Amino acid sequence: MLYDNFAMLTKRELLIRIVKLLKERNLVDGVKYIPVEMRPRNKRPIKCCVHKDRYILKHKIISILGFEITDEEIDLIPLSEFAQKALDNKNTKENILSVVHEACSACMQSQYFVTNMCRGCEGRPCLMNCPKAAISFKGGKACITQEDCVGCGLCSKVCPYHAIVYTPVPCEEACPVKAITKAEDGTEHIDKDKCIYCGKCMQTCPYGAIMERSKIIDIYKSITDPEKKIIAIPAPAINGQFNATPGQILSAIKAIGFDEVVEVALGAEDTSRNEAAEFEERMHEGKPFMTTSCCPAYVGWVDKHAPMVKPFVSDTRSPMVYAARRVKEQYPNAEVVFIGPCLAKRYEAETYVPEVDYVMSFEELGAFMVAYDINPENCEEQPLNPEVTKYGRGYAQAGGVRNAIVAAVGNGYTTLSVEGLDKKNQTLLKSMVKKPEAQFVEVMACEGGCVNGPCSLAPLTLAKRQIKKALEK
Amino acid sequence: MMEKINVKICVGTMCYVMGGAELRDAIESLPQNILEHLNVSYSPCLGCSESEQAPPFIEVNGKRIAGVSKNSLIQIVKEEVRNVV
Numbered sequence: 001m002l003y004d005n006f007a008m009l010t011k012r013e014l015l016i017r018i019v020k021l022l023k024e025r026n027l028v029d030g031v032k033y034i035p036v037e038m039r040p041r042n043k044r045p046i047k048c049c050v051h052k053d054r055y056i057l058k059h060k061i062i063s064i065l066g067f068e069i070t071d072e073e074i075d076l077i078p079l080s081e082f083a084q085k086a087l088d089n090k091n092t093k094e095n096i097l098s099v100v101h102e103a104c105s106a107c108m109q110s111q112y113f114v115t116n117m118c119r120g121c122e123g124r125p126c127l128m129n130c131p132k133a134a135i136s137f138k139g140g141k142a143c144i145t146q147e148d149c150v151g152c153g154l155c156s157k158v159c160p161y162h163a164i165v166y167t168p169v170p171c172e173e174a175c176p177v178k179a180i181t182k183a184e185d186g187t188e189h190i191d192k193d194k195c196i197y198c199g200k201c202m203q204t205c206p207y208g209a210i211m212e213r214s215k216i217i218d219i220y221k222s223i224t225d226p227e228k229k230i231i232a233i234p235a236p237a238i239n240g241q242f243n244a245t246p247g248q249i250l251s252a253i254k255a256i257g258f259d260e261v262v263e264v265a266l267g268a269e270d271t272s273r274n275e276a277a278e279f280e281e282r283m284h285e286g287k288p289f290m291t292t293s294c295c296p297a298y299v300g301w302v303d304k305h306a307p308m309v310k311p312f313v314s315d316t317r318s319p320m321v322y323a324a325r326r327v328k329e330q331y332p333n334a335e336v337v338f339i340g341p342c343l344a345k346r347y348e349a350e351t352y353v354p355e356v357d358y359v360m361s362f363e364e365l366g367a368f369m370v371a372y373d374i375n376p377e378n379c380e381e382q383p384l385n386p387e388v389t390k391y392g393r394g395y396a397q398a399g400g401v402r403n404a405i406v407a408a409v410g411n412g413y414t415t416l417s418v419e420g421l422d423k424k425n426q427t428l429l430k431s432m433v434k435k436p437e438a439q440f441v442e443v444m445a446c447e448g449g450c451v452n453g454p455c456s457l458a459p460l461t462l463a464k465r466q467i468k469k470a471l472e473k
Numbered sequence: 474m475m476e477k478i479n480v481k482i483c484v485g486t487m488c489y490v491m492g493g494a495e496l497r498d499a500i501e502s503l504p505q506n507i508l509e510h511l512n513v514s515y516s517p518c519l520g521c522s523e524s525e526q527a528p529p530f531i532e533v534n535g536k537r538i539a540g541v542s543k544n545s546l547i548q549i550v551k552e553e554v555r556n557v558v
Contacts, residue, residue, distance in 0.1 A: 374486065375484075375517060377484065461495070461498075462495055
């Protein structure tokens, strides 16, 4: 899914251009040229005209600079002013995900819809099979009365000409918890009380209209501040993001200007140890089952949508927390940047983890690599920490936590790995409170685990292969 | 012996990030009867930073092609091979 999408490339190009300007110390002056350079007059516009295209880019840039795009007043403020503000102040805005309303195309409400392909045949199976009598014929063509339609899709299934189609709203369809819905004007809004920050809407929107709030300006400021010590902690999924070895990737990250790079996989070793101990203790107490807690989107889902599962979620902290703690113990004044493929980690870090100062996505890391002209393939091999085992690095993929726990507690327990929080898995998890399917349950909100996170850089096939290689070593 | 087609693939970070991550895999996964007509090489940069066109880039017999995808790369190469054989 990742690369078949120009909206995603637009976001990456914006990130690259912004980091390049930062590096040239020309952000305030240069930022206003980005929309014009990316959408020149001699190129075919994507929406109605270049002006609309540029206007959308302006709003996306504002979002990357760390501001919320809500009121109309931002039209009166030039981009350079936003850039100056971003450079002057630390970003403390609260919302992590927001809809760029200018880019949101306000897709038609999901519905079944009769197209021109309808030939008004004599058979009229749509009319005969509709359980709600929502279909009538006008001018020899079928017509659906939307007020009566319940969306069962039978008409579409039985039409011999495939004349009835379903028009989805991609973001709403992707959201597992119905947190994104239409306002009166048709644009989408995210309900913060429901959102679990899984990032599915952001990944799916074909207009790239849902943007995460970036911290790259603050991270850049810390990297270039000689007074500050700044330490990167990349998630285990990092090993799949480049055509390079784990040691090369670590030194590539360091080359951006971090003082130290510590694998989160090291923290994963702590998580495995504590989680295994907690699991054995709970089993000893006669608890029916325990689920993992390292996926923040899953934990968010439990908190907001499935409180009955809460007592069965482990209290062990995530690898990010333990890795950050280790760093802060060694360097109490250092700033810690978690680098990962995950949107929900931004939420986790800001809400529960004071040890982590910033969260950076793999896409943003890629933008830094481009702007700093670093190619991981050509970087020298940094020695890896021998404390990190293949189990710690294995957290990158679904099944990784389960493998680590089985390695620690032995084969005597039943285990299960749940990938993705679709309807079926949500029902499964909720039903486990009454009827547990296994004693140890690993839950990942992304199918395939972290390697398939919404802010990944490398396509899934490549990432999986690289991780496999990294684990074999 | 027929002359081989020179295919240069950019493996620079810009092209990697902007959608070219799988170009190397795509070319290496081609069947032998096509690969034998190719002279594949990799370059850290084909000069995209000065170009106004969009990455990722490849070069076929010295001609630069912009905005290549995994699928279009395979098509371009197969077309070239068909022209020689």
